[in-house]
Amino acid sequence: VKVYLPFRTLEWIEETESLRIIDQTLLPEREEYLDLRSVEEVYGAIKVLRVRGAPAIGVAAAFGTYLAIKDEDSDAEALKKKLNEAADYLKSCRPTAVNLSYAVDTVLEEVETSAEDEPSALKRRVLATAERLRAEDEEKCRLLGLYGAELMEDNSTVLTNCNAGALATCGIGTALAAVYTAKAEGKRVRVVCCETRPLLQGARLSCWELQKAGVETTLICDNMAGSLMRSGAVDMVVVGADRIASNGDVANKIGTYPLAALARIHSIPFYVVAPSTSFDLSIDTGDDIPIEQRPEEEVRTVRGKVGIAPEGVSVYNPAFDVTPADLITAIVSEFGVIEPPFKTNIAEVLRNE
Amino acid sequence: VKVYLPFRTLEWIEETESLRIIDQTLLPEREEYLDLRSVEEVYGAIKVLRVRGAPAIGVAAAFGTYLAIKDEDSDAEALKKKLNEAADYLKSCRPTAVNLSYAVDTVLEEVETSAEDEPSALKRRVLATAERLRAEDEEKCRLLGLYGAELMEDNSTVLTNCNAGALATCGIGTALAAVYTAKAEGKRVRVVCCETRPLLQGARLSCWELQKAGVETTLICDNMAGSLMRSGAVDMVVVGADRIASNGDVANKIGTYPLAALARIHSIPFYVVAPSTSFDLSIDTGDDIPIEQRPEEEVRTVRGKVGIAPEGVSVYNPAFDVTPADLITAIVSEFGVIEPPFKTNIAEVLRNE
Numbered sequence: 001v002k003v004y005l006p007f008r009t010l011e012w013i014e015e016t017e018s019l020r021i022i023d024q025t026l027l028p029e030r031e032e033y034l035d036l037r038s039v040e041e042v043y044g045a046i047k048v049l050r051v052r053g054a055p056a057i058g059v060a061a062a063f064g065t066y067l068a069i070k071d072e073d074s075d076a077e078a079l080k081k082k083l084n085e086a087a088d089y090l091k092s093c094r095p096t097a098v099n100l101s102y103a104v105d106t107v108l109e110e111v112e113t114s115a116e117d118e119p120s121a122l123k124r125r126v127l128a129t130a131e132r133l134r135a136e137d138e139e140k141c142r143l144l145g146l147y148g149a150e151l152m153e154d155n156s157t158v159l160t161n162c163n164a165g166a167l168a169t170c171g172i173g174t175a176l177a178a179v180y181t182a183k184a185e186g187k188r189v190r191v192v193c194c195e196t197r198p199l200l201q202g203a204r205l206s207c208w209e210l211q212k213a214g215v216e217t218t219l220i221c222d223n224m225a226g227s228l229m230r231s232g233a234v235d236m237v238v239v240g241a242d243r244i245a246s247n248g249d250v251a252n253k254i255g256t257y258p259l260a261a262l263a264r265i266h267s268i269p270f271y272v273v274a275p276s277t278s279f280d281l282s283i284d285t286g287d288d289i290p291i292e293q294r295p296e297e298e299v300r301t302v303r304g305k306v307g308i309a310p311e312g313v314s315v316y317n318p319a320f321d322v323t324p325a326d327l328i329t330a331i332v333s334e335f336g337v338i339e340p341p342f343k344t345n346i347a348e349v350l351r352n353e
Numbered sequence: 354v355k356v357y358l359p360f361r362t363l364e365w366i367e368e369t370e371s372l373r374i375i376d377q378t379l380l381p382e383r384e385e386y387l388d389l390r391s392v393e394e395v396y397g398a399i400k401v402l403r404v405r406g407a408p409a410i411g412v413a414a415a416f417g418t419y420l421a422i423k424d425e426d427s428d429a430e431a432l433k434k435k436l437n438e439a440a441d442y443l444k445s446c447r448p449t450a451v452n453l454s455y456a457v458d459t460v461l462e463e464v465e466t467s468a469e470d471e472p473s474a475l476k477r478r479v480l481a482t483a484e485r486l487r488a489e490d491e492e493k494c495r496l497l498g499l500y501g502a503e504l505m506e507d508n509s510t511v512l513t514n515c516n517a518g519a520l521a522t523c524g525i526g527t528a529l530a531a532v533y534t535a536k537a538e539g540k541r542v543r544v545v546c547c548e549t550r551p552l553l554q555g556a557r558l559s560c561w562e563l564q565k566a567g568v569e570t571t572l573i574c575d576n577m578a579g580s581l582m583r584s585g586a587v588d589m590v591v592v593g594a595d596r597i598a599s600n601g602d603v604a605n606k607i608g609t610y611p612l613a614a615l616a617r618i619h620s621i622p623f624y625v626v627a628p629s630t631s632f633d634l635s636i637d638t639g640d641d642i643p644i645e646q647r648p649e650e651e652v653r654t655v656r657g658k659v660g661i662a663p664e665g666v667s668v669y670n671p672a673f674d675v676t677p678a679d680l681i682t683a684i685v686s687e688f689g690v691i692e693p694p695f696k697t698n699i700a701e702v703l704r705n706e
Contacts, residue, residue: 028663161576192669195652195661197550197574203653203662211663218667221550221652223514223575223608227674230610255576257583261618262611299548299574300556302655308548309556310381310564314571316545321580 001184003145003172005213007031009056010170012063012131017070019063021051024167028208036060039068039086046093046100049199053168054242054278055137058099061090062130065107069123076117083111083126095290096251096320097242098280103133134170140275141171143334148178148238148273151330151337154187156235159225161194162253163205164240164273174240174273176206178332180213190216192234194225196253198298198317222255229266237263241274241331248325248342249286250274254318260327269329276333276350286322294319354537356498356525359565360384362409363523365416365484370423372416374404377520381561389413392421392439399446399453402552406521407595407631408490411452414443415483418460422476429470436464436479448643449604449673450595451633456486487523493628494524496687501531501591501626504683504690507540509588512578514547515606516558517593517626527593527626529559531685533566543569545587547578549606551651551670575608582619590616594627594684601678601695602639603627607671613680622682629686629703639675647672 010021018035026032036042042064045051051060068086072079087104094100110129116122158179165176172180182189191210196202203219210217228234237259243251250272263270296315301307331338335353338345363374371388379385389395395417398404404413421439425432440457447453463482469475511532518529525533535542544563549555556572563570581587590612596604603625616623649668654660684691688702
């Protein structure tokens with residue numbers, strides 16, 4: 001099956017040596033592309049979520065490392081020093097998604113293990129690695145779609161939050177890849193998008209790309225998922241992931257945990273769809289995943305344009321929460337569907353590949 | 354204990370024969386009062402939530418019946434006909450809160466059972482009934498506060514949604530009355546307000562009045578309540594009610610049900626605070642409570658000012674959900690704290706009064 005989506009989340013522009021991204025802060029009103037030409041511009045774009053989604057920010061950061069060193073011509077040592085600084089800088093940008101560290105560390109490792117000593121050769125290697133990570137992500141999305149679609153029956157309603165779609169990746173998405181693939185296979189799949197306050201990625205981004213893909217979509221506020229599940233209208237919950245611990249605990253967009261808890265109460269399957277780059281076997285449980293706290297103004301305003309609360313009121317604004325493994329029915333990776341017990345099965349699947 | 358709040362949600366202005374309300378659509382930016390001089394203006398203000406909250410709309414509607422008949426001078430029959438039409442009109446405005454029907458029906462009954470046959474005397478009776486309902490609501494709030502405060506320990510954190518505060522009533526509120534009273538009794542109580550999309554009554558209204566009352570307040574998005582409960586930071590959940598069925602099922606603002614479900618999972622007490630006017634013994638369970646569906650634009654935009662979704666996307670926008678009785682720890686009424694089994698205990702408490 002072939003899924004076609006008429007936009008590109010991120011691509012490398014060879015002629016201008018720049019990373020072109022769709023500016024996601026302007027969606028859904030305007031589809032505008034930005035060419036990022038320096039590591040600082042990449043950092044800034046990731047920070048304010050012009051480019052977002054765990055897989056996409058990983059690949060964007062990999063290209064960012066190239067932008068940091070592309071004009072360094074003195075010697076290999078200076079180049080590696082600059083590369084390491086850029087790596088630390090980019091990894092500090094957003095702490096929760098492990099894909100960012102994974103991508104940047106992959107670039108560093110490629111350079112460290114290279115026999116080359118010419119700056120120009122090392123630079124080619126950095127760029128080639130970033131491009132390889134992009135291509136791999138695209139392919140992983142395709143496989144996530146195929147495995148995820150197997151879980152979806154014809155005529156079913158999928159509830160999701162945030163944007164685990166094409167806009168979060170270099171391919172057709174993670175959770176939404178499953179929807180697109182199921183549709184391409186001829187299944188009728190409806191999607192309910194939780195708007196996902198404060199930054200409304202569900203309303204702004206998932207609804208936008210699902211509409212473009214011709215998928216039947218209904219938007220709800222986050223607090224409506226409970227009664228919708230209770231009414232029997234939801235067949236499954238499918239979400240992405242920002243980091244998956246060894247035991248299967250999943251950090252994902254704030255609001256994921258309550259969806260998982262409500263799904264359990266209503267005996268609705270709860271699936272996480274994520275590439276292997278979102279797994280972090282270096283940590284045991286979700287308790288060890290750092291949770292990014294974002295600016296209070298994101299909650300006190302909507303899109304920075306309209307205030308919704310009295311000035312000076314305190315705000316709690318964690319960008320992610322942790323869903324304990326025991327609420328997850330299965331995790332879909334590019335290697336297939338991983339079922340409980342997660343600790344054993346995740347280790348086995350990742351070791352075999 | 355005495356609780357003072359420096360604003361009036363609704364009051365009757367004798368000289369101009371008008372119902373003065375604080376325009377809640379303008380809060381928290383502007384504290385402006387509107388004088389409503391006709392039943393149509395009252396209907397319109399209730400419809401677009403300039404005045405809202407189950408107890409407050411009941412009393413507002415009662416004054417609305419007076420505005421409908423105050424210029425009817427022909428005879429008692431014509432006046433009663435007009436009054437009945439106004440009653441039907443007002444009751445159709447918002448279907449879920451039973452307080453609206455209760456208040457309007459109380460006015461009708463007063464007139465039906467009156468021996469008077471003079472239009473002027475009947476009109477006085479209608480106005481006096483509306484004023485009595487207002488005063489009773491104020492007194493019920495005081496008692497709700499006293500009984501509710503008993504449930505709050507010193508140094509505790511209360512999570513609430515929407516606005517079950519002074520702005521929802523003619524007194525110091527329902528759920529928030531308990532907070533204000535506990536504070537006046539010298540207890541330190543912090544409140545976490547769920548913003549309550551789509552109309553943001555938690556962010557706009559509860560934060561506003563809690564700030565005015567000097568209560569320590571933190572605003573969260575609705576999807577953050579789950580992880581906050583999981584972190585151990587919430588000692589109890591306290592909400593209002595729009596209608597309570599005989600078996601204790603509670604219709605309240607959309608998002609209440611998931612809070613109750615999450616509270617149960619985390620062994621956090623879940624309290625409903627509501628006056629007896631919110632009970633509807635004519636229905637057996639929450640399944641029989643009509644749930645108001647509101648305009649899609651409320652979800653696709655924020656405060657009518659900023660769009661958050663692509664045009665044309667479908668929306669599901671129920672204003673309320675139903676929390677099943679078995680998730681409720683206790684219901685606080687002006688007669689005291691009602692504990693399970695609710696079917697028996699609600700009937701007994703209301704019969705005795």
